[in-house]
Amino acid sequence: MEKIIYNVTLADGIRYDLLLRNGQFAAIAKTGKLENSSTAEHMDGTGCLLLPPLVDAHAHLDKTMLGMKWFHNNLGPLLSERIANERESRRKVGLDSCIQAGKLIERSISMGTLAMRSHVDIDTANGLSCLEGVLEARERYRDCFYTELVAFPQSGLVSRPGTIELMEEALRLGADLVGGIDPAAVDRDPKGSIGAIFSLAEHFDKGVDIHLHEPGELGAFTMELIADHTIASGLQGRVTLSHAFCLGSLEERRANALTELLSDAGIQITTGGQAYVPAVPSVKQLLNAGVNVCGGNDNVRDMWSPYGTGDMIERAQLIAMRNGFRRDEDLELALKICTENGAKLLQLEGYGISEDNSADFLLVRADNIAECVAAGPRERQVFKAGVLIAENGKYLS
Ligand SMILES: [Zn+2]
Numbered sequence: 482m483e484k485i486i487y488n489v490t491l492a493d494g495i496r497y498d499l500l501l502r503n504g505q506f507a508a509i510a511k512t513g514k515l516e517n518s519s520t521a522e523h524m525d526g527t528g529c530l531l532l533p534p535l536v537d538a539h540a541h542l543d544k545t546m547l548g549m550k551w552f553h554n555n556l557g558p559l560l561s562e563r564i565a566n567e568r569e570s571r572r573k574v575g576l577d578s579c580i581q582a583g584k585l586i587e588r589s590i591s592m593g594t595l596a597m598r599s600h601v602d603i604d605t606a607n608g609l610s611c612l613e614g615v616l617e618a619r620e621r622y623r624d625c626f627y628t629e630l631v632a633f634p635q636s637g638l639v640s641r642p643g644t645i646e647l648m649e650e651a652l653r654l655g656a657d658l659v660g661g662i663d664p665a666a667v668d669r670d671p672k673g674s675i676g677a678i679f680s681l682a683e684h685f686d687k688g689v690d691i692h693l694h695e696p697g698e699l700g701a702f703t704m705e706l707i708a709d710h711t712i713a714s715g716l717q718g719r720v721t722l723s724h725a726f727c728l729g730s731l732e733e734r735r736a737n738a739l740t741e742l743l744s745d746a747g748i749q750i751t752t753g754g755q756a757y758v759p760a761v762p763s764v765k766q767l768l769n770a771g772v773n774v775c776g777g778n779d780n781v782r783d784m785w786s787p788y789g790t791g792d793m794i795e796r797a798q799l800i801a802m803r804n805g806f807r808r809d810e811d812l813e814l815a816l817k818i819c820t821e822n823g824a825k826l827l828q829l830e831g832y833g834i835s836e837d838n839s840a841d842f843l844l845v846r847a848d849n850i851a852e853c854v855a856a857g858p859r860e861r862q863v864f865k866a867g868v869l870i871a872e873n874g875k876y877l878s
Contacts, residue, residue, distance in 0.1 A: 484867060486844075488512050489526030491834060492813075494849050499531070501840045504866030509836055529844040530853055532816075533833050534595035534863075535793035536823025539723050539751040539777020542582035542599040542618065542628070543611040546783050547791075549574070549581070554787055560667065560694065567784045568606045568636055578614030585781060586622050587876040588791040593843035593863045595626055596827055598690070598751075598777070600633035600660055600723075603651050605643045616655050625865045629827055631690045633660035639673045645681070652685045658721075661691035665703055672706065679710045688719035690751075693727070696759070700727025704739055708746040717747030721826065723777070725750050728767075729760030736763075740770045749773040749826055752818075754800035757788075764804050764818060775826045776800055776819035793819045794845075797854045809851035816850050840867035 484501040491497050491509075498515040500508040508515060544567070546552050552574065556563050570576075578601075589597060602611045612632065619628040632651035634644050638661060648659065659682045664674035682689045689711075695703050704727065711720045722743075728736050743750070750767055752774060764774045776796050781789035794816070801815035824832040831838045844862040847853035863871035870877055 482867070483507075483518055483521035484524060485515065485518060485521045486524045486526045486531070489529050489531040489844065490848065491531055492850060497531075501867040504840055504868075506834065506836050506838055506840050509834070526844060528846060530847045530849065531834065532593070532843050532845065532850075532853070533820050533824070534841050534843065535593045535819055536775070536827060536829070537589060537594050537597040537778050537791075537793055537796075538775035538823040538826050539753065539779050540585070540597050540599040541601075541780060541783065542585050542597075542615045543578040543601045544783040544785065545581050545585045545781045546574070546576065547581065547584045547588060547781065549576070552784055552787075554784070556784075560663070563785060564636055564667070567602075568604055570784060571607055571611075578611045579617045580614075582615045582618035583621065585791055586618060586626050586628070588781075589793075590622075590626055590863060591871040591874050591876045592790075592792040592794070593845075593861055593871075594791070594793050595841055595863075595865060596824065596829055597627070598629045598631065598658075598827060600631040600690070600692070601651075601656070602635050603632050603644065603647050603660075604634065604636040605641055605647065606636075608647060609651055609654060612651050612654060612656060625870055627827065627829065629657045630655065631658040631660040632656035633662070633692075635662055637662070637668050639670050639677050640668045645677055648681055649685075652681065652687060656687075658688045658690050659685070661689070663693065663695050663703070664691075664706070665699055666695050671703055675703075675706050675710050679714050679716070682716060682719075683714050688721070689716065690721040690723060692723045693725050696727055697730050698727075700725070701731060701735065701739055705742065708742045708748060711746040711748060720746070721749045721751060723751045724753070724758075725762050726758060726760055728762035736766070740767055740772060743767070744771045749775065751775045751777045751826075752800060753777055753779045753796065754803035755779070756799070756803065761803055764800065764814070768814070773822055773825055774818055775823040776815075792857070794853060794857050798857055801854060809849070812851040812854040816854050841865050
């Protein structure tokens with residue numbers, strides 16, 4: 482099975498012809514330089530930009546209410562109120578995590594995302610039901626969509642007896658990483674909470690991904706503790722902090738020192754560039770210090786946020802805007818955060834537009850990456866191993 486895609490633009494702005502064979506990129510050559518093949522299927526890529534698959538490094542497959550009745554959000558500003566609301570409301574609103582995860586996976590694929598790290602709630606009210614549903618959905622889409630799952634004790638880890646045992650069960654059942662949330666602000670016991678997270682990670686030989694919303698000095702203190710534990714347990718390169726809002730609100734010297742610490746501990750950061758939070762970390766400051774930064778949609782139309790479409794090109798645009806990016810090279814950086822950097826976090830093998838890699842890619846109507854990020858074209862074709870699996874917002878099952 483051979484296919485030639487003619488005259489597409491790659492990231493360098495130059496036009497190429499690509500030969501796909503047996504699901505891989507067999508040859509990539511400047512337009513007109515590829516040897517002609519009469520047996521191959523021919524496709525004209527004129528006017529299209531070819532991108533590697535988008536990667537959503539921070540999602541919540543078990544939370545989305547996509548396609549369900551609108552959730553009337555009358556909640557107050559407190560994190561604790563929103564956590565309790567979701568824990569108690571899941572059953573009442575009939576949120577089936579398997580069905581909903583399937584909807585968000587199909588939505589993601591239709592927009593060109595083929596890999597995701599999703600947190601999944603583990604708590605004493607819902608037990609492992611969210612994880613069981615998401616594991617079933619992961620299995621169903623395994624051939625075209627890579628999913629990594631974080632066991633996420635959103636209601637608290639050490640502050641709610643019975644949660645650590647459920648986390649152990651979740652890791653045995655198939656969760657890939659140990660999650661956590663605001664060890665000081667939610668668990669009220671930073672040393673106990675971080676100690677428990679790292680002890681689970683060491684025991685099960687798993688990575689860690691912690692939601693850190695804590696602001697200012699409180700967030701900085703927690704971050705230092707997490708970095709200490711990361712180094713002490715030899716988990717450099719396997720720990721992620723999601724959001725790390727405190728970095729955006731601290732004075733420059735303090736933020737720089739923490740960034741250096743993150744770099745030394747090999748801690749990676751996921752960010753969403755949301756407009757409705759007071760501060761976000763500067764992605765350039767982190768990247769310049771050697772810290773990998775990845776993009777994630779986080780909440781998509783759920784009890785936490787009425788916003789979100791599941792589109793990682795739109796997410797790149799939001800990250801770019803929140804970081805004050807206008808120059809082409811900065812918009813390219815925003816897209817890199819939502820593609821290559823996420824692939825690095827998820828350790829995806831054979832990712833990218835290179836000969837012998839799996840022919841996974843998307844085609845969008847744009848002249849270059851900057852235009853793609855700024856305009857967010859909806860006209861897209863998504864390919865997995867050379868096969869068209871989504872077109873213009875529709876997943877082709
Ligand atoms: Zn989250």
